Amino acid sequence: MQERYEAGVVERAAQDYWDAQGSFEAREDPNRAKYYCLSMFPYPSGRLHMGHVRNYTIGDVLARFMRMQGLNVLQPMGWDAFGLPAENAAIANGVPPATWTRENIAYMRRQLRSLGFAIDWTRELATCDPSYYRWNQWLFLRMLERGIAYKKTGVVNWDPVDQTVLANEQVIDGRGWRTGAPVEKREIPMYYLRITDYAEELLEALDQLPGWPERVRVMQANWIGRSEGVELAFPYAEDTRALLGSEGTLNVFTTRADTLYGVTFMAISAEHPLAAAAAAGNSALAAFVEQCRHGSTMEADVASAEKRGMATGLHVRHPLSGQNVAIWVANYVLMAYGGGAVMGVPAHDERDFAFAQRYGIAIRTVVASSHGAYETVGSSWQPEYGEHGVLIDSGEFSGLRSSAAVDAIAAVLAGKGLGRKRVQWRLRDWGISRQRYWGCPIPLIHCPRCGEVAVPDEQLPVVLPEHLVPDGSGNPLARLSEFVNCECPRCRGPARRETDTMDTFVDSSWYFLRYTCTDQDRAPLDERARYWLPVDQYIGGIEHAILHLLYSRFWTRVVRDLQLLPLSEPFANLLTQGMVLNQIYYRTLADGRRQYLNPADVEPQFDASGARVGAVSLKDDAPVEYGGLGTMSKSKNNGVDPQTLVEKYGADTARLFTMFAAPPEQSLEWSDEGVQGQYRFLRRLWKAVYDHVGEDNLPRLDLRSLAGESAPSEAGRTLRRAAHQTLAKVTADISRRRTFNTAIAAVMELLNAVGHYQERGEVPHAVRHEALEIAVLVLSPIVPHICHSLWFALGHTTAIIDERWPEPDSQALAQSLVELVVQVNGKLRARLQLPVGAARERALDAALADPRVQRFVAGKAVRKAIHVPDKLLNLVV
RNA sequence: GCGAAAGUGGCGGAAUGGUAGACGCGCUGGCCUUAGGAGCCAGUGGGGCAACCCGUGAGAGUUCGAGUCUCUCCUUUCGCACCA
Numbered sequence: 022m023q024e025r026y027e028a029g030v031v032e033r034a035a036q037d038y039w040d041a042q043g044s045f046e047a048r049e050d051p052n053r054a055k056y057y058c059l060s061m062f063p064y065p066s067g068r069l070h071m072g073h074v075r076n077y078t079i080g081d082v083l084a085r086f087m088r089m090q091g092l093n094v095l096q097p098m099g100w101d102a103f104g105l106p107a108e109n110a111a112i113a114n115g116v117p118p119a120t121w122t123r124e125n126i127a128y129m130r131r132q133l134r135s136l137g138f139a140i141d142w143t144r145e146l147a148t149c150d151p152s153y154y155r156w157n158q159w160l161f162l163r164m165l166e167r168g169i170a171y172k173k174t175g176v177v178n179w180d181p182v183d184q185t186v187l188a189n190e191q192v193i194d195g196r197g198w199r200t201g202a203p204v205e206k207r208e209i210p211m212y213y214l215r216i217t218d219y220a221e222e223l224l225e226a227l228d229q230l231p232g233w234p235e236r237v238r239v240m241q242a243n244w245i246g247r248s249e250g251v252e253l254a255f256p257y258a259e260d261t262r263a264l265l266g267s268e269g270t271l272n273v274f275t276t277r278a279d280t281l282y283g284v285t286f287m288a289i290s291a292e293h294p295l296a297a298a299a300a301a302g303n304s305a306l307a308a309f310v311e312q313c314r315h316g317s318t319m320e321a322d323v324a325s326a327e328k329r330g331m332a333t334g335l336h337v338r339h340p341l342s343g344q345n346v347a348i349w350v351a352n353y354v355l356m357a358y359g360g361g362a363v364m365g366v367p368a369h370d371e372r373d374f375a376f377a378q379r380y381g382i383a384i385r386t387v388v389a390s391s392h393g394a395y396e397t398v399g400s401s402w403q404p405e406y407g408e409h410g411v412l413i414d415s416g417e418f419s420g421l422r423s424s425a426a427v428d429a430i431a432a433v434l435a436g437k438g439l440g441r442k443r444v445q446w447r448l449r450d451w452g453i454s455r456q457r458y459w460g461c462p463i464p465l466i467h468c469p470r471c472g473e474v475a476v477p478d479e480q481l482p483v484v485l486p487e488h489l490v491p492d493g494s495g496n497p498l499a500r501l502s503e504f505v506n507c508e509c510p511r512c513r514g515p516a517r518r519e520t521d522t523m524d525t526f527v528d529s530s531w532y533f534l535r536y537t538c539t540d541q542d543r544a545p546l547d548e549r550a551r552y553w554l555p556v557d558q559y560i561g562g563i564e565h566a567i568l569h570l571l572y573s574r575f576w577t578r579v580v581r582d583l584q585l586l587p588l589s590e591p592f593a594n595l596l597t598q599g600m601v602l603n604q605i606y607y608r609t610l611a612d613g614r615r616q617y618l619n620p621a622d623v624e625p626q627f628d629a630s631g632a633r634v635g636a637v638s639l640k641d642d643a644p645v646e647y648g649g650l651g652t653m654s655k656s657k658n659n660g661v662d663p664q665t666l667v668e669k670y671g672a673d674t675a676r677l678f679t680m681f682a683a684p685p686e687q688s689l690e691w692s693d694e695g696v697q698g699q700y701r702f703l704r705r706l707w708k709a710v711y712d713h714v715g716e717d718n719l720p721r722l723d724l725r726s727l728a729g730e731s732a733p734s735e736a737g738r739t740l741r742r743a744a745h746q747t748l749a750k751v752t753a754d755i756s757r758r759r760t761f762n763t764a765i766a767a768v769m770e771l772l773n774a775v776g777h778y779q780e781r782g783e784v785p786h787a788v789r790h791e792a793l794e795i796a797v798l799v800l801s802p803i804v805p806h807i808c809h810s811l812w813f814a815l816g817h818t819t820a821i822i823d824e825r826w827p828e829p830d831s832q833a834l835a836q837s838l839v840e841l842v843v844q845v846n847g848k849l850r851a852r853l854q855l856p857v858g859a860a861r862e863r864a865l866d867a868a869l870a871d872p873r874v875q876r877f878v879a880g881k882a883v884r885k886a887i888h889v890p891d892k893l894l895n896l897v898v
Numbered sequence: 899g900c901g902a903a904a905g906u907g908g909c910g911g912a913a914u915g916g917u918a919g920a921c922g923c924g925c926u927g928g929c930c931u932u933a934g935g936a937g938c939c940a941g942u943g944g945g946g947c948a949a950c951c952c953g954u955g956a957g958a959g960u961u962c963g964a965g966u967c968u969c970u971c972c973u974u975u976c977g978c979a980c981c982a
Contacts, residue, residue: 235902235903236901236902236903236976236977239901239902239977240901240902240977240978243900243901243977243978243979244978246978246981248981248982250982273982274981274982275982276981276982277982288982328980351980352980353980353982354980354982355980355981355982357981358981358982359981359982362982363980363981363982364982365982366982370982371899371980372980372982373982375980445981445982446981447981563976563977566977567977567978625924627908627909627924627925628908628925629925629926630908630924630925630926630942631907631908631909631923631924631925631926631942632908632909632924632925633908633909633924634908681910681911681921681922682910682911682922682923683910683911684911687904687911688975689910690909690910690911692909692910692922692923692924694909694922694923694924695909695910695922695923697923697935698922698923699922701922701937702922704937708937760912762910762911762912762921762922763911763912763913763920763921765921765922766911766912766920766921766922767920767921768921769920769921769922770920770921773921840917842916842917844916844917844962844963846962846963847916847961847962847963847964848963849917852917876949884962885962886962887916887962887963889916892916893916893917893963895916895962895963896962897962897963
């Protein structure tokens, strides 16, 4: 064993060993319990960032820990390889997205390997490989057959200069990212997946996911958004019938059917068909409708916009009173929710109130506060106006409480065929068509005679040509005649191939199923999926809390309903790791712009108490401003390159720091000093083992001899107990609490104790040996390379990767004396050494004999004494 | 606006209702070294010579005992956002 810890040498040796042994290749074994540990696969953007390192280290620690627990562990890795950045890179550099993507994958794979993750690389997949997306296409066709997939028109962002569809992220302040032209909305045919059919199930099953963070479940529940209410039909009045030339009703959804008698207007979305019909003969209204269409599509902007509207001049009849109610077009009504129309009840809805006040519409109070807060709605909005209460001025329903009134009104309306109770969902169907090149082709053919025809299964996959270079205008696929022109599978006549590709969320909605059988070329899944699934632990960023996880839950249910896998919930446990933050440093330039300096080029300055007082640039020694903490980003120039870190300190230091600096779910603040501290710890660990094995080897610890003459000294017993307590704590911290930071801290304490005793020579060699073995074993999931070397150095001939996680020795944990904390009136006054299990009287006597205790008890009567055996005694005087 | 989480030393962070500040960083002093951005030792919440006192965003409450539980408020972060 060499004296100096050289991370590069150590890490290469360990990785070579694992590769040669195929240590991480997982095999199905029905006789062994499995553990499927999954980290969200990366987008191959070019290089790993610290967020990846953190994500994959958490997964790796769990995978290695569970492996040592004896479980059959699968930890796969792959690439979310389709998507827009590859097209942008193609536009910028003239390189085909396929080339750019595959080069990035090759580079990032090397980076992942250099970090020593226990990944089964034989199962690697990339979503841009036909062997993967073939099954996207196959599954899409099965959904089409069952009506889960369907076609309807959808609204897209259209750049009029480039003549191309823009993704939401390509629209900046309402303008195209390349041309700066104002973006228009266009309606085009698209394919949708009927996720709303699964809304109820997706919502209810959230309660059966105890292994998911509460906030993720809440976010999903809000996203699905279930509301119970009543659908109401307002029959057209004469003017509306005359305009449309037909009978009919304007249908709305409401959760407050009890306020039906308070309706004084109807509001419809500018996109509602009735608005278009009314605008046909009304140029002012047409102008207003057009104005609404050009507004921002960002929902947050829409939400803060002023309430505006215009009367259509048309009316409907109130379903109960029969009175005419005017229809308005209003900018606050969403077309996509509840039919694009609402009943306006200004007295009991804040938005309707604001609208009515602006346009002088009548406000009619029909609910009185049940706790006497108000009888009639006043001239400024009060939150209690929106609460439930007792109905007034509501015909036969007056006097009912709101909840009873909803039922009663719904029943009466149902009798007239003008209403029914129903559930409304916020969740909308999932549009998967993208007018983009670098994605999975939608396997359809458009035939002038037969219409839309599915590509037959035996012709799958529809392979995406990989040599195209998009230029930013339109989809290059649509210009490639050998792709577009094809034969209709039904009539053999000339036909056109669909050129839209699938949303990349499709790719990521089932990759975790496919890992179990990436080599299966006759079906998307086989029986191996039944062995491995569900995923036991999923780890990834909180940014995927809604869409990716919801789509995956949906897709898994579809796969279930296709009889491919009897599974509803794909992820049994979910860990959402926090962000990686770093300091931001900048200078303000003469023109007022900020120049950001990378924290690596800056030296922070501290005062004598250790407080940060400023920083100077390492390049010119001039001061720089400290701009607080922020997520690592290019724009703030505060990223840390994992590659540099690995080269300088090694993968183990990188892994150790990310696990030590914060609990996994919290944000992690980067600190170069902290990294050095972890590096220092690894060197001390190395040195401790080096010094230890350099001494003459004494016999190994013999547990049977503990009581005899060779029993360890008092110090030896203490260190032994500390070692086994550390083992117990680390086990609990990793397996139950997932607080890797405290687990590492515990091992640091143990190592400090070893060093402390090593210096004094009070501890038998064998006890120290055991303590070092425990330290190395429990650290090995976190810093596997150094532990690989140290294990051999400690005299083992087999690799630590195949060791089992040890159990704490109860004999070692036993102690004869314990510290008893003595409080007087809840304040700490003394610590006593007492035998384990000392009785209450014994503890009390010992406490009262202590001079420090006496000082506070003197002259007063002890009214009460609370005794927690072996722990605490509180005297109340 | 609605929902969720969180406020603890100079900093990151520890504390099944029972010793507040583990562990690490930074800082201070010392040792060693030709030298060190290496290593080792000691110290490091505030006040006080000390005995002690005060300290977990603010205020109340429950309790023998509250960083932890309850209520009110303040602040921050995150998510959703005209969802009828």
